[in-house]
Amino acid sequence: MTKPPQQQRTGLLQGTLDMLILRTLLYGPAHGHDIGKHIQRTTNDFLQMQHGSLYPALHRLEERGWVVSKWEMAPDRNREFKYYRLTEAGRKQLLVEESQWKQMAEAVARVMWPAAEES
Amino acid sequence: MKWWRTTKRNADLERELQSDLELEEEEQRERGLSSEEARRAALRAFGNPTLIREQTRATWSWSWLESLVSDLKYGFRGMSRNAGSTIFAILIVGLGIGAASTVFSVVNALLLRPLPFRDPGQLVWIANGDCCSTQVEHFADLREQNQSFSDLAGWSGGYSSGNEELTRSGEPERITSVAVTGNFFPLLGVDPVVGRSFTREESEGKYAAPTAMLMSNNFWRRRFDSDPSIIGRKLTLNNQPVSVIGVLPESFDFASIFAPGTPIDVFIPWPLMDKNKPNGNTMAVVGRLKPGVTVENAQAEFTVLGIQLDSQHPERNGIKPKLAPLEKHVSGEVRPALVVLMCAVGVVMLIVCANLSHLQLARMGTRQKEMAIRAALGAGRLRLLRQVLTESVTLSLCGAALGLLLAVAGTRGLAHLSAFNLPLLASVQVDGSTLAFTLLAAVASGVLFGLAPALQVPTYKLREGLQAAGRESSGSGPHGWFRDGLVVSQFALACVLLVGAALLIQSFLRVLDVNLGFQPERAAALRIDPSFPISNAAQANSFIDDVLQRARAVPGVSAAGISDILPLDGDRSWQIGAKGQVYDKNNHPEGFIRVVTDGYFEALRIALKSGREFSPSDRETSEPVVMINESLARTLWPGQDAVGKLMTQDGGRRVIGVVADVHHGGPEREGGSEMYIPMRQTGDYSAMRLVVRTTLPPDSLATGIRVALRPIDPNLPVTEFQTLQGLVDKVVSPRRFLVMLLSGFAGFALLLASLGIYALISYSVHQRTKEIGIRMALGANSGLVLRGVLATTLRLALAGVVLGTLGSFALSKWIESLLFGTTPANPAVFSGVDLLLCAVALLAAYIPARRASRIEPLQALRTE
Numbered sequence: 010m011t012k013p014p015q016q017q018r019t020g021l022l023q024g025t026l027d028m029l030i031l032r033t034l035l036y037g038p039a040h041g042h043d044i045g046k047h048i049q050r051t052t053n054d055f056l057q058m059q060h061g062s063l064y065p066a067l068h069r070l071e072e073r074g075w076v077v078s079k080w081e082m083a084p085d086r087n088r089e090f091k092y093y094r095l096t097e098a099g100r101k102q103l104l105v106e107e108s109q110w111k112q113m114a115e116a117v118a119r120v121m122w123p124a125a126e127e128s
Numbered sequence: 129m130k131w132w133r134t135t136k137r138n139a140d141l142e143r144e145l146q147s148d149l150e151l152e153e154e155e156q157r158e159r160g161l162s163s164e165e166a167r168r169a170a171l172r173a174f175g176n177p178t179l180i181r182e183q184t185r186a187t188w189s190w191s192w193l194e195s196l197v198s199d200l201k202y203g204f205r206g207m208s209r210n211a212g213s214t215i216f217a218i219l220i221v222g223l224g225i226g227a228a229s230t231v232f233s234v235v236n237a238l239l240l241r242p243l244p245f246r247d248p249g250q251l252v253w254i255a256n257g258d259c260c261s262t263q264v265e266h267f268a269d270l271r272e273q274n275q276s277f278s279d280l281a282g283w284s285g286g287y288s289s290g291n292e293e294l295t296r297s298g299e300p301e302r303i304t305s306v307a308v309t310g311n312f313f314p315l316l317g318v319d320p321v322v323g324r325s326f327t328r329e330e331s332e333g334k335y336a337a338p339t340a341m342l343m344s345n346n347f348w349r350r351r352f353d354s355d356p357s358i359i360g361r362k363l364t365l366n367n368q369p370v371s372v373i374g375v376l377p378e379s380f381d382f383a384s385i386f387a388p389g390t391p392i393d394v395f396i397p398w399p400l401m402d403k404n405k406p407n408g409n410t411m412a413v414v415g416r417l418k419p420g421v422t423v424e425n426a427q428a429e430f431t432v433l434g435i436q437l438d439s440q441h442p443e444r445n446g447i448k449p450k451l452a453p454l455e456k457h458v459s460g461e462v463r464p465a466l467v468v469l470m471c472a473v474g475v476v477m478l479i480v481c482a483n484l485s486h487l488q489l490a491r492m493g494t495r496q497k498e499m500a501i502r503a504a505l506g507a508g509r510l511r512l513l514r515q516v517l518t519e520s521v522t523l524s525l526c527g528a529a530l531g532l533l534l535a536v537a538g539t540r541g542l543a544h545l546s547a548f549n550l551p552l553l554a555s556v557q558v559d560g561s562t563l564a565f566t567l568l569a570a571v572a573s574g575v576l577f578g579l580a581p582a583l584q585v586p587t588y589k590l591r592e593g594l595q596a597a598g599r600e601s602s603g604s605g606p607h608g609w610f611r612d613g614l615v616v617s618q619f620a621l622a623c624v625l626l627v628g629a630a631l632l633i634q635s636f637l638r639v640l641d642v643n644l645g646f647q648p649e650r651a652a653a654l655r656i657d658p659s660f661p662i663s664n665a666a667q668a669n670s671f672i673d674d675v676l677q678r679a680r681a682v683p684g685v686s687a688a689g690i691s692d693i694l695p696l697d698g699d700r701s702w703q704i705g706a707k708g709q710v711y712d713k714n715n716h717p718e719g720f721i722r723v724v725t726d727g728y729f730e731a732l733r734i735a736l737k738s739g740r741e742f743s744p745s746d747r748e749t750s751e752p753v754v755m756i757n758e759s760l761a762r763t764l765w766p767g768q769d770a771v772g773k774l775m776t777q778d779g780g781r782r783v784i785g786v787v788a789d790v791h792h793g794g795p796e797r798e799g800g801s802e803m804y805i806p807m808r809q810t811g812d813y814s815a816m817r818l819v820v821r822t823t824l825p826p827d828s829l830a831t832g833i834r835v836a837l838r839p840i841d842p843n844l845p846v847t848e849f850q851t852l853q854g855l856v857d858k859v860v861s862p863r864r865f866l867v868m869l870l871s872g873f874a875g876f877a878l879l880l881a882s883l884g885i886y887a888l889i890s891y892s893v894h895q896r897t898k899e900i901g902i903r904m905a906l907g908a909n910s911g912l913v914l915r916g917v918l919a920t921t922l923r924l925a926l927a928g929v930v931l932g933t934l935g936s937f938a939l940s941k942w943i944e945s946l947l948f949g950t951t952p953a954n955p956a957v958f959s960g961v962d963l964l965l966c967a968v969a970l971l972a973a974y975i976p977a978r979r980a981s982r983i984e985p986l987q988a989l990r991t992e
Contacts, residue, residue: 042148061175061183064145069187080143086151091144 026066027075028106029056031099034076040083040090041067067093075099141184149174196518203519210491214523217484220880221527221573224480226534227873228473229558229566233539235466236565237556238459244379244555246317247416252423253457254280254413254430257448261285261409261701264400266447269437270413276426277415281315283308283386284398285412285700291815292394293659293843294351296364300843302655303347304390305365306382307398313342313376315416321345323359323374330373331397335405336814338396341370345378347393367659370396384554385458386412407812408702408721409445414454427451445703446716458551464945465866472628472873475621477573479880482614482621484577486884488520489611490891492581513582520578521571528570535562550862580610612924615881615888619928619965620935622874622881626961627936629867629874631947634957636867638949639860645757645790645799646695646732648852652826653694653817654833659843665748669808671840672725673744675818678836680727684824685833689728692813695792696855704803706764707774717763719756719801720792723813726806729787731819732852739771739785746784746806753806754781757789760801777805794859796948819852826851866946881928881965882972889921890976900980901988910981917977918970925969929962 033044045063048056070076076099081092095103149170156166174180207214242248254270256262262270262282271280284307292305310331313319320342330340343358352358362369382392399405417426430449437447452460459466492499499512536558543556656675662668672690679688693700704719705711726742728734737758746753754775761770761783773783789799807813822829830849837844857864893900900913940952950957 040148040151041144042151061180064141064180065183065187068141068184072187086154088147088150090147090151091140 025110026062027070028103028110030063030066030070030093031075031095031103031106034093034095034099035103038079038081038092038094040092042090044093070099073098073102075102137188138185141181145174145177145180149177199515199518200522202515203522206495206519207523213487213491217487217523218527218530220480220483221524221570222530222534223876224477225524225528225531225566225569225573226538227531227876228477228569229531229535229562230538230542231466231469231473231869232565233535233556233558233562234542234553235470236559236561237552238462238550239466240561241555243385243455243458244318244381248455249453250417250419251316251454252277252415252417252426253452253454254415255450255452255457256409257446257450262411262413262447262449263409263445264405264411265441265444266437267411267413268400270430270433270447270449273433274426274429276417276421276429278418279311279315280413280415281309281312282398282411282413283312284410291655292365293367293657294363294365295367295659295843298351300659301351303365303393305341305394305396306392307338307396309398309400312395315414316380318376318380320374321377322356323372325374326397331399332401333397333399335399335402336366337368338365338370340373340397341365342374342376342395343372344376344382344392344394345380346391348375351393365394365396366657367661381552381554384552408700410700423451423453445718462550462862464943465862468628468943468946469866469869472625472870475625476873476877476880477569479618479621479877479884481573481577482618483880483884483887484520484523484573485580486611486614486887488516488577488581489584490887492516492584516582517575517578520581521574524570524574524577528566531570532558532563532566535566550865580614611888611891615884615924616928616931618881618884619925619969620932622877623929623932623961623965624936624939625870625874625877626964627932627940627957628943629870630957630961631940631943631950631952631954632863632867632870634950634954635946635948636860636863639795639863641949642791642795644695644795644856645788646734646852648856650823650826651732651819651821651852652829653691653819653850653852654830655815656690656818656837656841656844657816658841660841665808665811668811669747672808674840675837676725676727676744678840679818679820679833682829682832682836684822684829685820686823687727687730687821689731689819690725690807691728691817691819692723692807692815694817694819694850694852694855695732695790696794696859702777702803704760704764704801705776707776707780709764717760717801719760719803722802722804723807723810724804725808728804728819731821732790733821734790735788737786737788738769739783741785742804742806744808747808750809752778752781752809753784755785755787755804756783757787757799757802759789759799760803761786763801775803777803778810781805795856863948878965878968882968885921885924885969886972886976888924889917889973890979892920893917893976893980896980897983897988900983901985904983905985905989913983914977914981917980918973921969921973921977922966925966929965932965933958933962 029048030044033039033047039047041063044067067076067078071078071093075096076093077096078091078093080089082088083090152170152173153163153166156169157163161169171177243251245251254262256266267280267282271277274280292303294301294303310326310328313325319325323342325342326340330338333339341363343352348354348358356375358372359374360371362371364370376395382395383390415426417423427449430451434447434449437444502512503509539556539558539562543554658671662671675690676688679685700721701718702721703716705717711717724742726744726746729736729741739755742753742755754777756764756770756775764770764775765773770783770786775781775783787804790802791797791799792802793799805812807816818833820829820833826849834844904910904913936958937953944952
């Protein structure tokens with residue numbers, strides 16, 4: 010599979026984007042632009058969403074059955090957008106990825122700040 | 129995901145991106161930017177929409193197909209732009225794959241495909257020692273006493289072409305029958321397509337008086353138009369009524385499996401217990417192993433049984449059972465030749481790949497700019513690499529289509545070469561496994577010759593690629609060594625093939641040169657067995673006298689005799705000995721038996737070494753006499769004159785003459801001991817063949833002889849005259865087959881190698897036009913340039929030849945078993961091939977070299 014030539018500015022770990030998207034969709038259905046904006050806003054622009062990875066990620070998630078999509082009227086724009094909605098499988102996947110991420114973060118923390126652990 | 133939904137999905141993605149892009153734009157506008165600025169900002173934020181589209185599509189399952197289709201379209205466009213080199217490439221691949229698939233079909237039929245029997249893996253060939261068939265009594269005892277086999281069956285090895293006379297149903301015709309044991313077909317698991325197999329009563333009748341027969345499918349179709357009502361009808365075979373009880377399936381071709389070259393028309397039962405059957409080792413035996421028993425176990429048991437039988441029955445011929453899986457026995461002799469052919473085809477394919485690799489590399493050189501532009505427009509390296517590989521595989525698949533046509537034609541041709549003495553040849557065809565092989569070969573070779581150009585892709589840098597503008601600046605660029613390597617390897621591989629082919633051609637010529645002990649040229653034979661019953665020796669002798677007298681009177685006939693078996697066309701062996709001598713049971717002399725009349729030795733030009741030949745007066749009433757060959761004379765009476773000695777045969781026969789050895793098993797086999805018994809003194813023969821030597825072409829003689837003999841026997845069937853040269857040709861045909869194919873491959877390899885070096889030198893001359901121009905401007909004359917180019921060529925060719933010589937030297941041991949009268953390290957062959965290759969290389973390079981020497985300095989410098 011083709012690798013995106015431009016990485017996220019902070020070098021998002023492989024698969025992390027999927028988790029972030031799934032987590033964002035927990036609030037309710039959203040379209041691609043919404044999701045990107047949300048992640049960017051929530052991280053205070055630390056994670057600048059590149060559409061080059063957002064759309065492939067969304068389609069990948071849909072292909073795997075973790076999200077479903079539907080064209081729906083946006084309440085404020087009076088136009089149809091493609092809304093993505095979390096499925097049951099997606100919810101489960103989010104839990105899995107969350108716990109994996111937690112373990113990973115803890116493991117990294119233990120190496121990086123061993124003193125904090127002891128005190 | 130179905131492909132037809134992809135279009136819908138594309139539109140969906142397009143709409144999604146568009147709506148999100150518009151939203152971004154709106155938001156930017158709301159932030160206070162002008163609409164033009166907002167659009168640009170939105171595009172900036174979005175990035176390259178084409179790339180997003182491609183990457184998103186890549187997550188869909190069918191994206192690979194989509195890009196494959198576009199690669200293919202692109203490839204085809206490129207191929208049609210370069211029609212000349214494309215056709216050339218397809219032609220080369222097609223020839224290579226055609227050869228490979230044809231050889232594979234042969235290998236598949238002879239070595240890979242199971243024999244057309246039930247559980248063929250359980251079937252075992254049971255020979256007697258290295259040479260001989262088995263005596264019927266031994267067969268009966270082995271069958272009774274062994275524990276390893278569920279059953280043994282056999283057939284009479286003494287049958288020969290045209291041994292039955294079919295009369296009273298249309299045109300009289302000589303047909304070929306073979307006598308088999310009653311359980312032969314059930315044991316093999318071959319069921320008649322119509323009718324049934326032999327019953328017990330039918331298979332235990334009287335010898336040479338069968339009451340029932342089975343027909344081969346071929347004969348049924350040819351003679352009776354596949355009429356099923358033939359079952360139950362009585363046909364007249366050798367003047368006796370025989371019922372047709374069944375027809376065998378088309379898949380069962382006895383001849384092609386057990387006796388290549390002699391098609392069998394009918395099968396008759398062989399009553400083993402009848403006392404009138406011929407004596408001696410007459411039986412070929414097969415067995416079906418019990419489940420779980422291995423060939424090794426069975427061999428161990430049979431070795432013991434053989435020793436027991438030998439000691440219990442000193443009056444019989446010796447028995448040394450030698451077991452081998454039937455499949456191995458059938459294909460065993462041709463296996464080394466086929467392995468050599470397969471390797472040769474592999475080498476040819478490698479040369480084809482090396483050749484095309486160079487061609488593709490040159491084409492890639494001119495496409496540097498195109499690749500650089502595609503890379504600049506966002507094509508990933510992998511994508512470009514895949515593009516190049518797709519193109520080469522497409523090319524090789526087109527070649528494979530051509531190759532398949534060639535293979536179909538080739539296998540059709542081979543399957544109808546009944547003159548070739550090869551087993552299972554008739555079943556050679558392009559089937560599913562050949563198709564799979566062809567596809568595999570095409571893809572593999574496409575990847576192989578596309579790999580080098582494809583791996584070059586990542587090195588295309590935008591700036592350099594655009595600047596170089598489709599031209600490498602110097603011939604000795606980064607891929608110079610690789611191109612040289614391709615040419616060197618082509619020469620090395622061609623050298624290996626040529627050496628192999630030359631050694632085998634030399635062997636073939638040596639085989640043809642062998643003194644067979646008789647002169648096959650201008651000798652021919654015709655079956656003349658009387659169609660009326662002969663009741664006593666006096667009647668038989670008057671028939672013989674009559675036939676010989678009339679035959680000798682035919683114009684063009686210089687000598688005539690009668691024999692029961694022709695050289696190279698069957699054998700019958702007995703234990704024979706000198707009278708008064710006691711022989712070790714395990715080491716008893718054996719010899720091949722021929723029953724002949726006077727004139728036979730003259731007709732075949734078998735040299736008389738001492739004593740006298742048979743004369744018409746050696747009859748039933750005179751002293752029993754015998755003639756032997758030199759081998760037998762040496763065996764029985766070493767260092768003495770055999771003439772006048774007595775042999776044990778028929779209560780004592782006096783040796784009256786010694787003749788030269790005849791290679792009756794073929795030029796490559798030693799003759800062995802032979803004994804000739806006068807036909808006028810015995811009834812123990814199953815055929816009468818008139819053998820004549822002529823001064824005319826044998827075909828023109830056939831009618832004359834038939835007319836001459838008609839007064840004696842008006843029913844003399846119309847059969848082909850058999851030339852002795854034809855028999856010799858048949859025996860050497862497997863070797864001829866191998867030599868023909870291998871020479872073809874070697875020639876093709878030589879052509880490819882010379883094309884390869886021509887292409888390389890042309891290319892490098894073209895690349896170096898400027899350099900050569902400068903050198904000539906500086907005073908180099910055209911002779912110097914010519915010599916320079918030729919020297920480069922020679923260096924490359926020599927490198928290849930040296931490698932190839934070493935390689936063939938290492939590999940030649942492998943074909944040692946196929947050689948005859950020459951050694952694997954034959955210096956004449958090696959030096960001849962090496963010289964030929966260098967000469968061909970120089971010749972191929974001469975044209976571009978001459979072009980180089982004609983370069984006008986001014987013009988050359990202006991071309992850049």
